[in-house]
Amino acid sequence: MKIKTFNPDYERGMVITMMECAKMPPKVKAVYRAVIALFVEGADLNSLTVAEIAGKAGIGKGTVYEYFKNKEQMIAGALFYQMKECCENVYAQLAREKSLYDRMNKILLNMDKERTEISFFIRALPVMMDNSTVSGRLRELWKDRGEEEAPVMELMRRLIEDEVKPVKELNGKDTDYLILTVLSRIICYAVYRFGGRGGLGLDEETMRERICMDICRDVDSIKGL
Amino acid sequence: MKIKTFNPDYERGMVITMMECAKMPPKVKAVYRAVIALFVEGADLNSLTVAEIAGKAGIGKGTVYEYFKNKEQMIAGALFYQMKECCENVYAQLAREKSLYDRMNKILLNMDKERTEISFFIRALPVMMDNSTVSGRLRELWKDRGEEEAPVMELMRRLIEDEVKPVKELNGKDTDYLILTVLSRIICYAVYRFGGRGGLGLDEETMRERICMDICRDVDSIKGL
Amino acid sequence: MKIKTFNPDYERGMVITMMECAKMPPKVKAVYRAVIALFVEGADLNSLTVAEIAGKAGIGKGTVYEYFKNKEQMIAGALFYQMKECCENVYAQLAREKSLYDRMNKILLNMDKERTEISFFIRALPVMMDNSTVSGRLRELWKDRGEEEAPVMELMRRLIEDEVKPVKELNGKDTDYLILTVLSRIICYAVYRFGGRGGLGLDEETMRERICMDICRDVDSIKGL
Amino acid sequence: MKIKTFNPDYERGMVITMMECAKMPPKVKAVYRAVIALFVEGADLNSLTVAEIAGKAGIGKGTVYEYFKNKEQMIAGALFYQMKECCENVYAQLAREKSLYDRMNKILLNMDKERTEISFFIRALPVMMDNSTVSGRLRELWKDRGEEEAPVMELMRRLIEDEVKPVKELNGKDTDYLILTVLSRIICYAVYRFGGRGGLGLDEETMRERICMDICRDVDSIKGL
DNA sequence: GATGAATGAGACTTCATTCAT
DNA sequence: CATGAATGAAGTCTCATTCAT
Numbered sequence: 025m026k027i028k029t030f031n032p033d034y035e036r037g038m039v040i041t042m043m044e045c046a047k048m049p050p051k052v053k054a055v056y057r058a059v060i061a062l063f064v065e066g067a068d069l070n071s072l073t074v075a076e077i078a079g080k081a082g083i084g085k086g087t088v089y090e091y092f093k094n095k096e097q098m099i100a101g102a103l104f105y106q107m108k109e110c111c112e113n114v115y116a117q118l119a120r121e122k123s124l125y126d127r128m129n130k131i132l133l134n135m136d137k138e139r140t141e142i143s144f145f146i147r148a149l150p151v152m153m154d155n156s157t158v159s160g161r162l163r164e165l166w167k168d169r170g171e172e173e174a175p176v177m178e179l180m181r182r183l184i185e186d187e188v189k190p191v192k193e194l195n196g197k198d199t200d201y202l203i204l205t206v207l208s209r210i211i212c213y214a215v216y217r218f219g220g221r222g223g224l225g226l227d228e229e230t231m232r233e234r235i236c237m238d239i240c241r242d243v244d245s246i247k248g249l
Numbered sequence: 250m251k252i253k254t255f256n257p258d259y260e261r262g263m264v265i266t267m268m269e270c271a272k273m274p275p276k277v278k279a280v281y282r283a284v285i286a287l288f289v290e291g292a293d294l295n296s297l298t299v300a301e302i303a304g305k306a307g308i309g310k311g312t313v314y315e316y317f318k319n320k321e322q323m324i325a326g327a328l329f330y331q332m333k334e335c336c337e338n339v340y341a342q343l344a345r346e347k348s349l350y351d352r353m354n355k356i357l358l359n360m361d362k363e364r365t366e367i368s369f370f371i372r373a374l375p376v377m378m379d380n381s382t383v384s385g386r387l388r389e390l391w392k393d394r395g396e397e398e399a400p401v402m403e404l405m406r407r408l409i410e411d412e413v414k415p416v417k418e419l420n421g422k423d424t425d426y427l428i429l430t431v432l433s434r435i436i437c438y439a440v441y442r443f444g445g446r447g448g449l450g451l452d453e454e455t456m457r458e459r460i461c462m463d464i465c466r467d468v469d470s471i472k473g474l
Numbered sequence: 475m476k477i478k479t480f481n482p483d484y485e486r487g488m489v490i491t492m493m494e495c496a497k498m499p500p501k502v503k504a505v506y507r508a509v510i511a512l513f514v515e516g517a518d519l520n521s522l523t524v525a526e527i528a529g530k531a532g533i534g535k536g537t538v539y540e541y542f543k544n545k546e547q548m549i550a551g552a553l554f555y556q557m558k559e560c561c562e563n564v565y566a567q568l569a570r571e572k573s574l575y576d577r578m579n580k581i582l583l584n585m586d587k588e589r590t591e592i593s594f595f596i597r598a599l600p601v602m603m604d605n606s607t608v609s610g611r612l613r614e615l616w617k618d619r620g621e622e623e624a625p626v627m628e629l630m631r632r633l634i635e636d637e638v639k640p641v642k643e644l645n646g647k648d649t650d651y652l653i654l655t656v657l658s659r660i661i662c663y664a665v666y667r668f669g670g671r672g673g674l675g676l677d678e679e680t681m682r683e684r685i686c687m688d689i690c691r692d693v694d695s696i697k698g699l
Numbered sequence: 700m701k702i703k704t705f706n707p708d709y710e711r712g713m714v715i716t717m718m719e720c721a722k723m724p725p726k727v728k729a730v731y732r733a734v735i736a737l738f739v740e741g742a743d744l745n746s747l748t749v750a751e752i753a754g755k756a757g758i759g760k761g762t763v764y765e766y767f768k769n770k771e772q773m774i775a776g777a778l779f780y781q782m783k784e785c786c787e788n789v790y791a792q793l794a795r796e797k798s799l800y801d802r803m804n805k806i807l808l809n810m811d812k813e814r815t816e817i818s819f820f821i822r823a824l825p826v827m828m829d830n831s832t833v834s835g836r837l838r839e840l841w842k843d844r845g846e847e848e849a850p851v852m853e854l855m856r857r858l859i860e861d862e863v864k865p866v867k868e869l870n871g872k873d874t875d876y877l878i879l880t881v882l883s884r885i886i887c888y889a890v891y892r893f894g895g896r897g898g899l900g901l902d903e904e905t906m907r908e909r910i911c912m913d914i915c916r917d918v919d920s921i922k923g924l
Numbered sequence: 925g926a927t928g929a930a931t932g933a934g935a936c937t938t939c940a941t942t943c944a945t
Numbered sequence: 946c947a948t949g950a951a952t953g954a955a956g957t958c959t960c961a962t963t964c965a966t
Contacts, residue, residue, distance in 0.1 A: 085948075155292065155372075197455070211440065309931040315928095519829070539937065544937085597830075600829045650901050658884050726926095764961090765925075
């Protein structure tokens with residue numbers, strides 16, 4: 025069965041960049057949007073059915089197989105595509121906040137809200153770390169793009185560089201470590217929120233405050249290095 | 250369809266403590282061990298089949314339904330059971346290390362080895378955060394034990410209290426937040442290792458050093474509060 | 475799991491009238507015919523399997539679930555559908571007989587032949603009276619059509635009204651009771667034939683004569699009321 | 700596997716007469732009673748499980764296979780055994796009623812009540828007429844006892860002979876036919892009650908009155924022959 | 925003799941994928 | 946191009962029956 029290619033890389037990696045986005049057939053876009061919509065609505069990615077996806081995308085079940093070899097490609101592709109786009113949007117949204125503290129607080133605050141781009145990030149994390157076929161495919165897509173950073177990392181990097189670069193030029197390793205530290209603090213909040221509070225006695229308000237403050241301190245200490 | 254109970258709490262929460270372990274019917278143990286074995290071998294928890302589990306456990310497919318209401322109970326139960334046992338073992342292992350730095354370093358080093366109890370934790374995290382039936386069931390088990398902390402949290406707490414208590418009495422909130430901070434640093438390494446390195450230029454050795462140092466600093470700063 | 479509807483009432487009652495028969499998807503017809511065929515061949519309705527039904531219908535096992543929610547719907551629907559159609563046919567057949575006596579005799583004679591529409595009725599009676607899921611579903615179909623009579627009753631009513639109306643106008647209750655009386659005499663023959671003769675010394679010929687005569691007497695006595 | 704025989708006929712027909720009842724091992728009795736109890740409570744005979752039966756009988760699931768070759772033997776045996784005993788009891792009960800009318804009315808009135816021996820009769824009828832393994836086995840038991848009448852028929856015969864014999868000696872054929880006629884009137888009420896009223900406008904009170912009256916008339920007309 | 929733990933055959937049902945229209 | 950009807954592989958779960966204790 026021949027797949028409608030719209031890009032030479034497609035067959036192999038189905039890699040979508042912003043530029044490729046324009047070339048993407050509308051049905052592919054529709055499928056991606058459908059997967060994301062269902063995911064954001066709370067569906068478990070592992071139990072999504074092709075029927076659901078096609079239905080939500082408003083196209084025939086058979087049609088999706090004109091554009092995708094199998095279900096995993098749909099889901100992995102959608103996550104990958106969304107990650108990129110999402111990062112742009114989140115970055116744009118955060119740019120409107122005044123300070124680093126506010127930006128981080130916004131991330132944490134938005135995590136709870138359904139249908140937020142930020143909550144999408146958090147909920148997508150486990151999918152990227154398990155051993156399912158989808159995550160495997162997703163990691164392939166990643167690898168095929170070895171030169172670029174994972175979108176989440178890139179987002180973090182941009183947020184941090186915006187903060188630090190005007191003040192001080194940093195070596196790569198310090199920045200990289202800072203990125204991971206900040207990301208891990210955010211994940212920490214996610215674990216606290218979604219992974220069952222785990223018996224801790226902290227309220228969310230306090231949690232957010234402390235985390236944002238600590239992130240700011242992490243960044244400041246680098247600035248002063 | 251009566252389930253063979255081996256403990257009054259079983260039906261409700263299928264909660265297993267060390268003491269209950271003795272009372273656990275051997276077939277239940279076998280199923281748990283099978284699930285964990287398959288998981289550690291790299292299987293995706295969401296696509297485990299009852300046939301696989303029963304096969305690995307060396308018992309008949311029908312037999313597992315004498316002890317479990319459905320597949321989700323098997324998997325969630327196994328994870329839950331393993332979490333508890335795992336924590337005990339990891340704690341015991343770490344006790345042999347001289348300093349907090351060494352203990353943390355050991356955790357991180359173990360993470361790299363496949364088939365390590367610690368790598369089990371990391372790989373189990375996503376399962377606890379997605380929206381699958383298993384994760385739902387797992388959270389129920391959690392809730393049914395509201396009085397107890399999540400095992401990972403408890404492990405962290407013990408490690409930290411062992412360090413801090415001899416020196417200074419701490420209020421609950423500070424300890425709780427410290428637990429999360431330390432956990433987040435560990436997760437940070439996990440993201441670095443498993444989440445697709447994402448183009449970062451740090452080598453593992455350096456990562457571990459920095460993380461352990463930071464953890465020690467976090468703890469020390471609390472001590473000196 | 476959307477079911478292919480072919481009629482607005484379908485989802486709710488799966489009610490099939492002669493007119494609806496045309497609109498019925500061929501696969502639904504095939505399933506109904508398969509169930510009836512198997513039933514007439516002597517299969518026990520309670521132990522029919524979906525595989526058997528699909529096989530007999532000449533379609534894939536999965537296909538039947540495009541048209542039916544579950545096995546019970548197939549069987550109950552088939553019985554219901556056959557009942558209606560059967561009544562029409564029997565009525566048409568009987569119209570060719572000269573007298574009420576001959577018509578009743580024909581019913582009884584047909585009962586002996588396997589694979590007769592009338593024998594279908596008799597064999598279907600127990601299914602309607604037991605406590606199986608199928609009978610439950612069948613009674614639901616019935617209820618959903620509260621305004622209409624059960625097809626057997628309707629057949630009886632028509633046979634009797636054809637006989638009586640030309641002579642005398644009857645009140646509803648008398649007709650209703652007469653219907654049941656006539657039906658009971660027919661059941662009487664069925665019990666004699668199928669219920670294990672139970673040691674009775676009557677031969678079939680005599681049985682039929684007496685029953686037909688009694689039915690005629692019942693009807694005549696109403697006429698002369 | 701050897702079956703515990705308690706009677707030479709057992710292996711073949713498992714026939715139980717009143718006298719054999721004494722010899723019947725208590726576990727067999729318990730199983731029979733359990734089946735009947737479950738049946739009277741409304742269970743569908745086709746979906747009874749061995750576990751249910753053994754549980755209700757208060758004996759081990761394995762134990763029943765010491766006394767029965769398979770599930771069908773349990774159910775068929777129970778029905779057969781109960782039919783005989785039941786007939787005795789119903790006959791005794793009815794003897795207390797003053798007139799034939801009252802006796803018939805009692806039958807009809809009891810039909811509705813759960814846990815009545817009479818309702819057992821009616822509900823057992825369909826089982827005897829379908830094509831299930833149980834009904835097959837039941838008919839075998841019947842045949843093995845060819846010399847005796849079906850218990851229901853015998854009950855009817857006794858009721859009618861009690862009425863007619865004192866007045867007039869009858870030839871066998873007339874009595875036999877009368878038996879069937881009376882039985883069919885009773886079944887008719889059962890169909891009306893349980894088989895979905897079928898759209899008839901008659902209330903139960905009237906139905907019973909008419910049926911009893913007609914039965915009395917049937918019997919009287921024979922008396923006066 | 926009695927038991928119930930163990931089992932595997934087989935039932936129902938879902939769903940990714942194909943293919944004729 | 947697009948579709949959705951058709952399908953069979955595969956999964957979950959039930960339960961009659963066996964057998965070691």
